[in-house]
Amino acid sequence: MSRSTEIKVRQLFIIILSWMVVGTFISFYDHLVLLTHDSKGLSSSYSFSNSLSQHLVSALIGGLLGGSFLVFYINVWFQDKPYGYTILAIIFSFAIIILIIIIVKATAFGTSNGSFTYFLHDTSRIKNIMAWFVVVALTQFLLQLSCKVGQNGFGNILRGKYHVPQEEKRIFMFLDLNSSTTIAEKLGDELYHQLLRDFFADMAEPILNNQGEIYQYVGDEAVVAWDHQDGIVDNRCIRCYFDIIENIKRNQQKYIRRYGFVPSFSAGLHSGKVVAGEVGVLKREITYSGDVLNTTARILSKGKEIGAGIISSSSLLRELTFDAGFKIRPIGAFKLKGKERELDLNEILLA
Numbered sequence: 471m472s473r474s475t476e477i478k479v480r481q482l483f484i485i486i487l488s489w490m491v492v493g494t495f496i497s498f499y500d501h502l503v504l505l506t507h508d509s510k511g512l513s514s515s516y517s518f519s520n521s522l523s524q525h526l527v528s529a530l531i532g533g534l535l536g537g538s539f540l541v542f543y544i545n546v547w548f549q550d551k552p553y554g555y556t557i558l559a560i561i562f563s564f565a566i567i568i569l570i571i572i573i574v575k576a577t578a579f580g581t582s583n584g585s586f587t588y589f590l591h592d593t594s595r596i597k598n599i600m601a602w603f604v605v606v607a608l609t610q611f612l613l614q615l616s617c618k619v620g621q622n623g624f625g626n627i628l629r630g631k632y633h634v635p636q637e638e639k640r641i642f643m644f645l646d647l648n649s650s651t652t653i654a655e656k657l658g659d660e661l662y663h664q665l666l667r668d669f670f671a672d673m674a675e676p677i678l679n680n681q682g683e684i685y686q687y688v689g690d691e692a693v694v695a696w697d698h699q700d701g702i703v704d705n706r707c708i709r710c711y712f713d714i715i716e717n718i719k720r721n722q723q724k725y726i727r728r729y730g731f732v733p734s735f736s737a738g739l740h741s742g743k744v745v746a747g748e749v750g751v752l753k754r755e756i757t758y759s760g761d762v763l764n765t766t767a768r769i770l771s772k773g774k775e776i777g778a779g780i781i782s783s784s785s786l787l788r789e790l791t792f793d794a795g796f797k798i799r800p801i802g803a804f805k806l807k808g809k810e811r812e813l814d815l816n817e818i819l820l821a
Contacts, residue, residue: 471644472679472683474674474679477708477745481537481541481613482533482537482541482542485533485537485541485609485740486537487533489529489530489605489609490526490530490533491603492527492529493525493528494525494526494760496525496598497518497522497525497734503691518761520530527571528598531567531570531571532602534568535570536564536567536606538612539563539567541613541807544556544560544610552748556610560610566604568602583627584675632803633748634747635746635747636745636747637743637745638746639697639741639743639744640695640696640697640698640746641698641740641741641786642740642763643682643694643695643766644691644692644694644737644740644767644769645692645693645714645736646735646737646774647666647669647690647691647692647734648774649650650689655806657729665729666726668721668725672714672717673692676713676716680710680713681696681697681700681701682694682695682706682707694710702789705792705796706792708782708796708818711737711739714735715811718732718733720777736778736779737770737773737780737781738766738767738768738769738770738771739766739781739783739786740782742760742762744759744762744763744800745758745760746758765783765813768806768807769782769806769813769815771806772806773817776801778817779818780818781801781815783813783816783818784813784814784817793806795821796819797818797821798816798818798819800814801816802814803815
């Protein structure tokens with residue numbers, strides 16, 4: 471199972487579990503309302519266990535069908551479409567799912583009351599439909615928010631992990647589109663922006679599969695980060711670069727058809743300690759600060775200057791275990807811009 475599929479399955483599991491909790495809450499809420507002084511009391515056909523069963527069945531079916539549709543289809547098919555298209559698709563699909571749930575519940579529970587039509591005519595169905603549309607809207611909002619800030623970032627913000635800044639050891643890879651200025655002038659602003667969207671989209675799967683995360687996009691540059699241990703296992707921080715190249719090659723016909731060429735890019739790789747913490751008031755996000763980020767940016771610049779694909783500091787390479795698939799070409803010691811000490815750099819090639 472790929473990393474992206476694993477994330478989607480985890481999201482689906484959370485949706486199903488959360489919706490069943492909501493179904494349980496609605497059952498208790500309805501029961502308490504029936505026990506208030508303003509209520510005429512419990513009808514002879516009502517039982518809490520039956521009400522709870524109905525809501526749990528609704529949540530389970532809705533989670534399996536609706537949750538799967540949200541995670542695996544809606545947010546994939548409409549990821550590059552205006553949000554209005556997403557809303558219309560959700561309304562249409564969930565209207566069908568609600569109809570399926572009503573039919574299943576009417577078949578399973580309606581006959582116990584002696585009437586299939588009696589179940590369908592109960593106005594509480596309208597109340598439940600309204601409540602679940604709110605739940606679906608909130609679920610989609612949280613999925614979109616998670617997409618905006620990243621899987622790990624969203625969870626870390628909810629847990630308050632970085633409310634107090636803390637030091638971490640991380641690996642960073644700066645990826646930059648080659649000849650970006652020339653390309654932008656040739657394509658124009660709108661088409662160039664579409665190129666960047668396609669380019670960054672094709673990076674996503676290899677980054678996820680290699681346990682990396684997008685830290686930020688800066689113009690035509692993407693910054694990928696790894697927890698240090700995750701990045702060095704199986705040389706993931708190196709393999710990620712070559713996996714992106716392969717994914718671009720697999721989509722080369724798309725690029726040729728849309729833009730007339732296949733984009734290429736360079737990368738700089740380095741590791742070290744950074745301070746991670748939440749910043750911002752009107753917009754909160756998790757940021758990393760430390761010399762390692764500036765150094766990685768300088769390494770990328772040096773790589774582009776000499777025409778290398780991916781270059782890395784020797785200090786990081788010493789922590790990796792290379793197999794026969796890679797070849798290391800020493801470039802030499804350089805005094806990078808803004809740095810006082812020289813840094814040994816190496817280009818990484820496929821053997």
